[in-house]
Amino acid sequence: MLHIFCPHCGEYREEEEFRCKGQAHIARPLDPEACSDEEWGHFMFFRQNTRGQHRELWVHSTGCRKHFNVIRNTVTYEIEKVYLVGTKPETEGAAS
Template sequence: MLHIYCPHCAEYREEEEFHVVGQAHIARPLDPEACSDQEWGEYMFFRKNPRGLHHELWVHAAGCRKFFNMTRDTQSYEIKEVYKIGEQPSVVADAVPPQDTLGVQS
C-alpha cells in the first residue's frame, strides 16, 4: 500500500483516499470555440503514457477534496514529489537517448 502525502492536509494518508485524474500540466486551449474537431479531440483524449517519470494530477477524494500534482515513476511506483496546483515540479526526467524496439540506443 502506498502512503501519499497531501500538500494541503500536510500529512501522509493511505492511497485509497486518493484518485489519479490524469496527466498534469496540460495546456488548455485559449479559445475552445476556435478549435477544429481534430484539435479538440487531441486535447480531450490524447495523453502521454511514458515509462519512467510522469507528472500526474491527483485528488484527495476522501479527505480535503483538493487537487494536487505528483511526480511518480511509472515503473517502480515510487513517488518522487507532490506539489500544489500552480507550482512547477522540481524533479524532471533526465535526457535519455531514444531507443529502438530492441533496446539498442540510436
C-alpha cells in the same frame, strides 16, 4: 498501497483516500471555438503513456478534497515529488 503525502493536510495518507485524475498540466485551449477537430481531440483524449517519471493530478477525495500534482515513476510506482497546483518544479527527465 501507495503512501501519499497530501500537501494540504500535511500528512501521509493511504492511497484509499485519494483518486488519480490522470496526466497533469493539460492546458485547455483558450479559444475552443477556434480549434480544429484534431486539436480539440488531442486536448480531450490524447494522453502520454510515459515510462518513468510521470506528472499526475491527484485528489484527496475522502480527506480535504483538494487537488495536487505528483511526479510518479510508472516503473517503480515511487512518488518522487508532490507539489501544489499552479506550480511546476523542474525535474530531470520528467514528462511535461
